[in-house]
Amino acid sequence: METPTSPSPGFEPTPYWHTTVAPITEPADHPLPERADVVIVGGGYTGCTAALQLARSGARVVLLEANTLGWGASSRNGGIVHPGLQWGRAALQRRFGERLGGELFRDGVQAFFTAERFITEEGFAADYRRCGMGVAAWSASHLGGLEEELAELTSVGLTGRMVRGGDVRQELGSSFYPGAMIVEESGMVNPAKYMAGLGGAVLAAGVDVHVRTRALGIDVAGPERIVRTARGIVRAGAVLIATNGYTDGTVPWIQRRLLPIGSYIIATEPMSESVAASISPRGRVSFDTKSFLFYWHVNAERRLIFGGRASFRPTSVAETARILRTAMLQVYPQAGGLAITHAWGGNVGFTFDRLPHLGEHDGIHYAMGYCGTGVTLGTMFGLRMGRLLGRSTEVADEPLAFERTPFPAAPGWGGVYRGNPWFLPAVGEVFRAGDWWKRNGPRFLGGSR
Ligand SMILES: Cc1cc2nc3c(=O)[nH]c(=O)nc-3n(C[C@H](O)[C@H](O)[C@H](O)COP(=O)(O)OP(=O)(O)OC[C@H]3O[C@@H](n4cnc5c(N)ncnc54)[C@H](O)[C@@H]3O)c2cc1C
Numbered sequence: 001m002e003t004p005t006s007p008s009p010g011f012e013p014t015p016y017w018h019t020t021v022a023p024i025t026e027p028a029d030h031p032l033p034e035r036a037d038v039v040i041v042g043g044g045y046t047g048c049t050a051a052l053q054l055a056r057s058g059a060r061v062v063l064l065e066a067n068t069l070g071w072g073a074s075s076r077n078g079g080i081v082h083p084g085l086q087w088g089r090a091a092l093q094r095r096f097g098e099r100l101g102g103e104l105f106r107d108g109v110q111a112f113f114t115a116e117r118f119i120t121e122e123g124f125a126a127d128y129r130r131c132g133m134g135v136a137a138w139s140a141s142h143l144g145g146l147e148e149e150l151a152e153l154t155s156v157g158l159t160g161r162m163v164r165g166g167d168v169r170q171e172l173g174s175s176f177y178p179g180a181m182i183v184e185e186s187g188m189v190n191p192a193k194y195m196a197g198l199g200g201a202v203l204a205a206g207v208d209v210h211v212r213t214r215a216l217g218i219d220v221a222g223p224e225r226i227v228r229t230a231r232g233i234v235r236a237g238a239v240l241i242a243t244n245g246y247t248d249g250t251v252p253w254i255q256r257r258l259l260p261i262g263s264y265i266i267a268t269e270p271m272s273e274s275v276a277a278s279i280s281p282r283g284r285v286s287f288d289t290k291s292f293l294f295y296w297h298v299n300a301e302r303r304l305i306f307g308g309r310a311s312f313r314p315t316s317v318a319e320t321a322r323i324l325r326t327a328m329l330q331v332y333p334q335a336g337g338l339a340i341t342h343a344w345g346g347n348v349g350f351t352f353d354r355l356p357h358l359g360e361h362d363g364i365h366y367a368m369g370y371c372g373t374g375v376t377l378g379t380m381f382g383l384r385m386g387r388l389l390g391r392s393t394e395v396a397d398e399p400l401a402f403e404r405t406p407f408p409a410a411p412g413w414g415g416v417y418r419g420n421p422w423f424l425p426a427v428g429e430v431f432r433a434g435d436w437w438k439r440n441g442p443r444f445l446g447g448s449r
Pocket residue numbers: 041042043044045046047048064065066067068069070071072073074075076077078079080081082213214215216242243244245246247248250263264265295307345346347348349367368370371372373374375376377378
């Protein structure tokens with residue numbers, strides 16, 4: 001059967017999630033205060049969890065958001081809530097030594113439990129459910145790596161198993177992948193509903209929120225930080241930069257360490273119960289192991305939410321929707337009759353060591369670089385920063401292992417990088433070729449996939 005390759009006309013080029021929740025009622029523009037204990041720059045999960053934690057410990061917090069609360073990745077992501085980092089424990093230990101590597105791995109797993117607990121204990125009506133995840137092997141050569149990852153995850157108490165061949169269809173509803181790792185400790189959330197609940201809590205806690213107010217620069221003068229905006233300045237004892245994939249030149253040192261990479265999503269119209277049972281027999285969230293990864297789930301409304309790094313080149317939502325629909329139909333030919341109703345994109349904040357970072361540089365704090373895992377890590381880092389900057393004693397808290405790793409700039413030509421990743425199209429082509437070769441190379445050479 002020939003698979004159609006162009007999306008149905010008429011999809012909305014906006015995040016589907018935005019249609020599921022009322023916009024956060026934000027305060028009207030009002031004057032900036034002269035002084036605060038802490039100024040937070042960026043109003044997504046990181047900035048808002050930090051602000052909430054700080055306000056609840058009695059700090060005077062000003063939150064500056066260039067657009068509106070949650071405007072960045074936090075209201076437009078894939079909603080997958082999962083443990084782990086881009087690297088497994090063995091790789092982290094090779095790089096950072098047995099102890100720190102092990103602790104980084106542990107914290108990466110712990111981030112899932114922190115975020116899950118936070119979302120449920122705060123009582124956000126965010127459609128969160130623990131559903132388990134499937135990580136699908138793009139090629140048979142990825143199965144060994146997944147087995148090692150599973151062994152590492154189960155060694156710290158997680159529950160999972162490998163499935164192969166026909167069993168992949170039983171779990172993920174697709175015959176496209178040769179195998180998959182299933183891990184039960186994962187979930188899905190409606191990201192915009194999470195953001196709406198969080199934004200509401202931040203306002204209720206008394207955080208002084210200023211939307212449409214971009215931080216333009218920060219001067220550090222002894223114990224004082226002076227944050228400049230087009231609407232005036234705010235003086236504070238501490239500043240947290242929480243701008244992740246939307247980091248601009250407010251703090252050039254940080255901008256040189258962050259790589260914004262586009263990720264894109266399509267949403268289908270709601271499907272029948274029988275099609276949903278065939279596409280998502282166990283209701284898992286899933287992603288695959290290639291560099292240009294795909295990620296997907298069937299949501300509470302029985303829409304297939306299918307995302308991926310469709311392109312590393314400057315592109316359009318229409319073009320990425322076309323690419324993603326073709327991919328979706330390769331994985332799920334059963335979705336052929338479903339119209340695409342929404343298509344959108346956003347920036348993922350990558351770093352040059354593919355690890356998240358939080359810490360302080362020249363008197364300015366930062367928390368970012370989640371490399372596509374910011375629902376969990378952004379929540380954990382924001383809460384940690386809130387406790388650190390508030391010096392709150394009400395919650396027993398330990399530093400995260402991530403506070404002990406350096407935040408590297410670009411290797412080699414690092415001095416040249418100023419936040420405009422001109423090299424990404426070329427890097428993307430190398431990744432794309434690598435993906436193609438890993439899946440097709442053995443067959444090309446006469447072997448089996
Ligand atoms: C399409 C897509 C799918 C994703 N899927 C997943 C997923 O399934 N699971 C997962 O864990 N993660 C996912 N992610 C990543 C996750 O969404 C992010 O890591 C997370 O939302 C980061 O939150 P944040 O608060 O740090 O940054 P953001 O939510 O991006 O917020 C940063 C904010 O900073 C503001 N800002 C920037 N500069 C300034 C300035 N100078 N002054 C004031 N404000 C400023 C921006 O306007 C923005 O609102 C996805 C990301 C995208 C784009």
